[in-house]
Amino acid sequence: MIKTIEWTDEGVRMLDQRLLPAEEKYLMLRSYEEVAEAIKKMVVRGAPAIGVSAAMGLALGASQSVGTSVADLEDDFDYMCKVMSETRPTAVNLFWAIERMRQTFRREQSKDTRPEAIKACLIAEAQQIFTEDIAANRALGRFGAELLADGDTVLTHCNAGALATAGDYGTALGVIRGAIDAGKRIAVIADETRPFLQGLRLTAWELAKDNIPVTVITDNMAGHVMKSGKVNAVVVGADRIAGNGDTANKIGTYMVAVLAREHKIPFYVAAPISTLDLTLKTGAAIPIEERDPREVTHIKEHQLAPDGVGVQNPAFDVTPNELIAAIITDRGVARAPYVESLQGLMATSAVGSGG
Amino acid sequence: MIKTIEWTDEGVRMLDQRLLPAEEKYLMLRSYEEVAEAIKKMVVRGAPAIGVSAAMGLALGASQSVGTSVADLEDDFDYMCKVMSETRPTAVNLFWAIERMRQTFRREQSKDTRPEAIKACLIAEAQQIFTEDIAANRALGRFGAELLADGDTVLTHCNAGALATAGDYGTALGVIRGAIDAGKRIAVIADETRPFLQGLRLTAWELAKDNIPVTVITDNMAGHVMKSGKVNAVVVGADRIAGNGDTANKIGTYMVAVLAREHKIPFYVAAPISTLDLTLKTGAAIPIEERDPREVTHIKEHQLAPDGVGVQNPAFDVTPNELIAAIITDRGVARAPYVESLQGLMATSAVGSGG
Numbered sequence: 001m002i003k004t005i006e007w008t009d010e011g012v013r014m015l016d017q018r019l020l021p022a023e024e025k026y027l028m029l030r031s032y033e034e035v036a037e038a039i040k041k042m043v044v045r046g047a048p049a050i051g052v053s054a055a056m057g058l059a060l061g062a063s064q065s066v067g068t069s070v071a072d073l074e075d076d077f078d079y080m081c082k083v084m085s086e087t088r089p090t091a092v093n094l095f096w097a098i099e100r101m102r103q104t105f106r107r108e109q110s111k112d113t114r115p116e117a118i119k120a121c122l123i124a125e126a127q128q129i130f131t132e133d134i135a136a137n138r139a140l141g142r143f144g145a146e147l148l149a150d151g152d153t154v155l156t157h158c159n160a161g162a163l164a165t166a167g168d169y170g171t172a173l174g175v176i177r178g179a180i181d182a183g184k185r186i187a188v189i190a191d192e193t194r195p196f197l198q199g200l201r202l203t204a205w206e207l208a209k210d211n212i213p214v215t216v217i218t219d220n221m222a223g224h225v226m227k228s229g230k231v232n233a234v235v236v237g238a239d240r241i242a243g244n245g246d247t248a249n250k251i252g253t254y255m256v257a258v259l260a261r262e263h264k265i266p267f268y269v270a271a272p273i274s275t276l277d278l279t280l281k282t283g284a285a286i287p288i289e290e291r292d293p294r295e296v297t298h299i300k301e302h303q304l305a306p307d308g309v310g311v312q313n314p315a316f317d318v319t320p321n322e323l324i325a326a327i328i329t330d331r332g333v334a335r336a337p338y339v340e341s342l343q344g345l346m347a348t349s350a351v352g353s354g355g
Numbered sequence: 356m357i358k359t360i361e362w363t364d365e366g367v368r369m370l371d372q373r374l375l376p377a378e379e380k381y382l383m384l385r386s387y388e389e390v391a392e393a394i395k396k397m398v399v400r401g402a403p404a405i406g407v408s409a410a411m412g413l414a415l416g417a418s419q420s421v422g423t424s425v426a427d428l429e430d431d432f433d434y435m436c437k438v439m440s441e442t443r444p445t446a447v448n449l450f451w452a453i454e455r456m457r458q459t460f461r462r463e464q465s466k467d468t469r470p471e472a473i474k475a476c477l478i479a480e481a482q483q484i485f486t487e488d489i490a491a492n493r494a495l496g497r498f499g500a501e502l503l504a505d506g507d508t509v510l511t512h513c514n515a516g517a518l519a520t521a522g523d524y525g526t527a528l529g530v531i532r533g534a535i536d537a538g539k540r541i542a543v544i545a546d547e548t549r550p551f552l553q554g555l556r557l558t559a560w561e562l563a564k565d566n567i568p569v570t571v572i573t574d575n576m577a578g579h580v581m582k583s584g585k586v587n588a589v590v591v592g593a594d595r596i597a598g599n600g601d602t603a604n605k606i607g608t609y610m611v612a613v614l615a616r617e618h619k620i621p622f623y624v625a626a627p628i629s630t631l632d633l634t635l636k637t638g639a640a641i642p643i644e645e646r647d648p649r650e651v652t653h654i655k656e657h658q659l660a661p662d663g664v665g666v667q668n669p670a671f672d673v674t675p676n677e678l679i680a681a682i683i684t685d686r687g688v689a690r691a692p693y694v695e696s697l698q699g700l701m702a703t704s705a706v707g708s709g710g
Contacts, residue, residue: 021661157575192651194549194573197659200651204664215665218549218651219575220512220607224672227609252575254582255614262613296547296555296573299654304552306376309559310570317579 002162002206005044005052007127012056016043017163021205032061032080039087039094042196046164047239047275048137048171051093052130054084058101059126063119073115077105077122089287090248090316092240092277097129133166136272136330141169141178144235144270144328148179148186152232155189155222155260158250159198160237160270161206171270172235173203175328180212187213189231191222193250195295195313219252226263234260235328238271245321245338246283247271251314257323266325273329276342283318291315357517357561360399360407362482367411371398372518376560387416387435394442394449397551401519402594402630403492403526406448407485409439413456414481418474428470432460432477444642445603445671447595447632452484488521491627491685496524496533499590499625499683503534503541507587510544510577510615513605514557515592515625526592526625528558530683535567542568544586546577548605550650550668574607581618589615590683593626600676600693601638602626606669612678621680628684631697638673646670 006013011030018041019025027043029035035057038044044053058080065076081098088094104125108118148154154176161170169177179186188207192200200216207214217225225231234256240248247253247269260267280286293311297304305311327334327341331348334341361368366385373396374380382398384390390412393399399408413435420431436453443449459480463473503509509531516525524532534541543562547555555571562569572580580586589611595603602608602624615622635641648666652659660666682689682696686703689696 022658191575192549194547194575200660200664205661208661208664213665215667216651216660217667218606219573220546220549220610221667221669221672223610223613224606224669225667227672251573251579255575255578255610258578258617259610259613262617296571299659300657302655302657303377304654305555305571306560306563309555309563310568312570312572312576312580314576314579317576317582 002167002209004049004163004165004167005056005130007056007130012053012060014038014044014053015163017045017202018043020201031064032057032084035060036083036087045198046159046237047091047093048133048165048272049163050088050091051097051274052133052166054094055097055101055126055129057084058098059123062122065115065119067115070109070113070115070118073118074105074109088289090239090289093274096274100129101125130166133272134168137165137169137171137174139330140171140270140272140328141174143333144175144268145178145182145184147266147268147326147328147333148175148184148233150184152184153187153189153230155191155225155231155234155256156203157191157199157236157253157256158193159202161203163202163206164237171237171272173206175235175268175270176212177210188215189225190214190216191219191252191256192216193252194219198250222256223259226259226265231263231265234265234267235270238269238275239316240286241269241271241276241327241342242280242283242286243278243339243342244282245324245327245334245336245342247319247324248283248286248288248316249319251317254317254319257319261323267323268326268328269324270328273331273346276346278342278346283320286318288317289315357522357564359404359518359520359522360411360485362411362485367408367415369393369399369408370518372400372557373398375556386419387412387439390415391438391442400553401514402446402448402592403488403520403627404518405443405446406452406629407488407521409449410452410456410481410484412439413453414478417477420470420474422470425464425468425470425473428473429460429464443644445594445644448629451629455484456480485521488627489523492520492524492526492529494685495526495625495627495683496529496536498688499530499623500533500537500539502623502681502683502688503530503539503588505539507539508542508544508585510546510580510586510589510611511558512546512554512591512608512611513548514553516558516561518557518561519592526627527590528562530590530623530625531567532565543570544580545569545571546574546607546611547571548607549574553605577611578614581614581620586618586620589620589622590625593624593630594671595641596624596626596631596682596697597635597638597641598633598694598697599637600679600682600689600691600697602674602679603638603641603643603671604674606672609672609674612674616678622678623681623683624679625683628686628701631701633697633701638675641673643672644670
């Protein structure tokens, strides 16, 4: 099992995804600032993984707080939440995880007034979020598996795999792994996903590790490959899903969705419930992160573009709900009209949560 | 003026496009084999530039033939044509230029039986092809300029500029330069165009050199940028245009065309008449070159993908005629139905050729 993020006695252990596939190197992050920096610099990326990382970072930071009163701890914790919330703007799982840690703080505060008790609960909560993420992806993998047929070739964009989550299954790749675990033969076509090359570097790496057949294409080949009849379904992850089903995901996802419709290929989004943001009516309200132009102009230390050329680098785009055949979550599969189906899933209990 | 290819007394001088924009280095190619190798290795690329290069390579090769009879020269020349025709399969300008050099050989052979006379004519013909290419692009630039409005932002894919032709204006960028020379303000959005990054490296470089405002995006941003309303028109080049208007061009062009239609943005193809292949009824018959996977898995010497990952690398795709608003040539602008309009243009005389 790929261990994207792990809670250890020494700190938060993270696989440095910037170095993959050349190097499989793990960093030991020993403060909440180091975790925040790792999220910002994309040591770790992928909405669920960012959420889990943020929770662990807050637990780590709180555990190191030297305040002797709950009030001191609360001040420290609030500041840490602020720092953590400013790392990346698009993935709602970040804010979801921070809010859940805040609620844990408040709940414990009302029960126990010793800082150490609250710290212990925050650590337990971060580990719970980790465990639930693994379970959620297993669950959505089972639901999604039913949408794929034996022999299908699935195109995916970016990396929505073990590396984009707490580890293990992943979301979009969780659906693929779920289908394979259900005995279906599935082949994957991975868009390389410029500029960060999550497809070429990460999806290819983790699928190859699991012996799942994968072919990498440049992003601009997706249309040509679909036209040639080689793609049976598209499955992607999500960074934030609005109330109407509009989905923010890695830049290029919208393009893939338009091409899928053009070629009558079903386009599926796979994400845990924590990626839903029902406070937003439509995708128009989702903030889209603009990242450093250097990610486009350079590869590693290599400058590829002329000096000073203008560059745009939006990290995400929004796919309108009408292009989405279904949204696969850990609580079931939502279909249009999404306003109703997503609210319905949100109201149901988590699978296996026992209540 | 950018001098992509030049005939000199020493040989064929070529800008090494693999090194741009980091280095502006010119190679002196001293044999037809070196020219063939330069085409194959993409020292020079772009359909019109390949055609001009092939003609110059054949002229150079013929001029170096040591045969004392016309029969010897013909044997040598036929072999050179064969080598040259095997460099790259998709751009029809290559075969067009080779055929034109063959015809020149036959025409001169029927008039003069001295090898030296034939050699001189082949050199003159190659230079004529060069001159006509510059003139053709100026002409199509004037025709195309009328399709763009003052203040337009034009998205282009790959490099169909000075660097894709004999030099000077280019085809798609010739339309943009034509509009600017007609007093219109035009901004350009350039797809970076993986895997060879012609947009990021070449289009950005030559437009910046001409002070034409250019913003580079990764290929997967095209949909997002179009959706945001920033693009007024798309203009691309072509490697081969079938009788019905179906157009082979750099991989990703088809995707851009689908996205343009989705956003109601006119999609134009700009190419000289030598890019028409009316022997092919549809684009389905156009051979699509599959290139080395290393172009996708590596950047320079840097390996980005995991060892042994499967890769597809088709260098071109075919855009069906129904997605093309107009085909801009040096003899005028063709619109649907293309079977008639393209045949009509083919039958007309070249602009400025005097008959």
